[in-house]
Amino acid sequence: MTYLETAAQFYSDVAETPQIGLCCVQSSPLQLPGLKIPEQMQEMNYGCGTTVHAAELVGNPVVLYVGVGGGLEALQFAYFSRQKGAVIAVDPVPAMREAAARNLQVAAQENDWFDASFVEIREGDAFALPVPDASVDVVAQNCLFNIFEPADLAKALKETYRVLKPGGRLLMSDPIATRPIPQHLKEDQRLRALCLSGALTYAEYVQHLVDVGFGQVEVRARRPYRLLDKYNYQLDADLLLESLDSVSFKVPVPDDGACIFTGKTAIYTGKEELFDDGAGHVLQRGVPAAVCDKTAGKLGGLMPDKVLITDSTWHYNGGGCC
Ligand SMILES: C[S@@+](CC[C@H](N)C(=O)[O-])C[C@H]1O[C@@H](n2cnc3c(N)ncnc32)[C@H](O)[C@@H]1O
Numbered sequence: 001m002t003y004l005e006t007a008a009q010f011y012s013d014v015a016e017t018p019q020i021g022l023c024c025v026q027s028s029p030l031q032l033p034g035l036k037i038p039e040q041m042q043e044m045n046y047g048c049g050t051t052v053h054a055a056e057l058v059g060n061p062v063v064l065y066v067g068v069g070g071g072l073e074a075l076q077f078a079y080f081s082r083q084k085g086a087v088i089a090v091d092p093v094p095a096m097r098e099a100a101a102r103n104l105q106v107a108a109q110e111n112d113w114f115d116a117s118f119v120e121i122r123e124g125d126a127f128a129l130p131v132p133d134a135s136v137d138v139v140a141q142n143c144l145f146n147i148f149e150p151a152d153l154a155k156a157l158k159e160t161y162r163v164l165k166p167g168g169r170l171l172m173s174d175p176i177a178t179r180p181i182p183q184h185l186k187e188d189q190r191l192r193a194l195c196l197s198g199a200l201t202y203a204e205y206v207q208h209l210v211d212v213g214f215g216q217v218e219v220r221a222r223r224p225y226r227l228l229d230k231y232n233y234q235l236d237a238d239l240l241l242e243s244l245d246s247v248s249f250k251v252p253v254p255d256d257g258a259c260i261f262t263g264k265t266a267i268y269t270g271k272e273e274l275f276d277d278g279a280g281h282v283l284q285r286g287v288p289a290a291v292c293d294k295t296a297g298k299l300g301g302l303m304p305d306k307v308l309i310t311d312s313t314w315h316y317n318g319g320g321c322c
Contacts, residue, residue, distance in 0.1 A: 006189040007147050008093050015095035018043040023143045023195045029072055035079055036110045037072060041103040044070025047142035048195060048225055048243040049173030052076040055318060056169050056247060061137030064163060065089040066126050067144035071100035075107050078118040085117065088131065090124035097121050126156040134165045146174040147198050157212040161250060170214065170248040175199040175225050178240045185233060196226060199241055210258040214248035218261040221245040222314035259292035263313030266291045266299045270306040277302060281321055290320025
């Protein structure tokens with residue numbers, strides 16, 4: 001079996017018999033006023049963070065959700081759009097599509113505002129998304145792309161780029177590794193399917209996004225996810241996995257490189273009221289301005305005695321330079 005077939009088989013099994021806590025973090029799923037998440041759907045929370053960011057969902061976007069799982073995030077996206085077919089959810093695993101459809105029917109019974117027709121479940125695959133070029137505003141995937149080997153990840157990201165409208169957003173949550181995962185674990189198909197051994201490092205993950213053409217990437221959260229301990233995973237030292245929530249924009253990559261926002265700020269510490277770097281960044285004395293990592297590097301290098309660059313918070317929510 002290929003690793004993709006192993007993954008499909010695994011998700012077929014956990015569609016039929018939910019495995020509580022499979023990929024998820026210990027915090028409860030995103031709660032929203034008036035949203036009731038059916039019990040079985042909650043048990044099938046196979047995501048490792050959240051891809052549902054209210055600020056990205058204004059203006060009734062069409063959302064394409066890749067890897068539907070139990071339907072939890074499709075329901076959360078539908079909460080914002082509340083229109084027939086505004087959320088298209090894709091999965092190649094028949095048992096998973098059936099489980100999601102069942103859970104969404106229960107959600108419709110438990111939530112006055114929700115109708116199962118708000119989510120259209122389609123057979124499809126991350127490598128051949130069943131929608132035309134430049135046809136959706138948002139693509140989301142949670143805890144799926146980390147399973148893919150690097151060449152397949154590039155293929156899946158290219159597909160998301162193809163289907164997004166210009167300016168559209170790719171919302172993702174995936175495990176990343178704090179150092180490269182050794183080969184013997186990468187080759188373990190079951191661990192890969194379990195989202196435990198396919199993770200790339202942060203730098204590799206972001207580079208994949210930039211390589212397919214996403215000109216702006218924003219980190220929304222970065223938190224501990226799982227520990228691969230040296231005893232059970234035949235490692236020299238423990239290896240921490242983190243989960244990364246991000247939003248990537250289909251905008252051109254600027255000539256001087258992509259804008260990656262990780263929560264850094266620049267603060268002018270000099271005597272004048274304002275500091276103008278002559279490249280579009282005006283800092284007010286003493287007031288933090290959100291900057292991308294590229295601008296942080298330039299400003300910090302330009303005047304290290306007059307511009308203080310604060311560390312990445314790994315939580316950036318809009319505004320600032322670029
Ligand atoms: C780890 S689960 C995540 C489910 C869901 N996103 C969530 O947050 O609960 C991975 C999902 O991707 C689906 N999947 C597996 N291989 C896929 C592929 N090649 N393309 C699209 N989805 C796939 C699985 O059936 C499963 O629903």
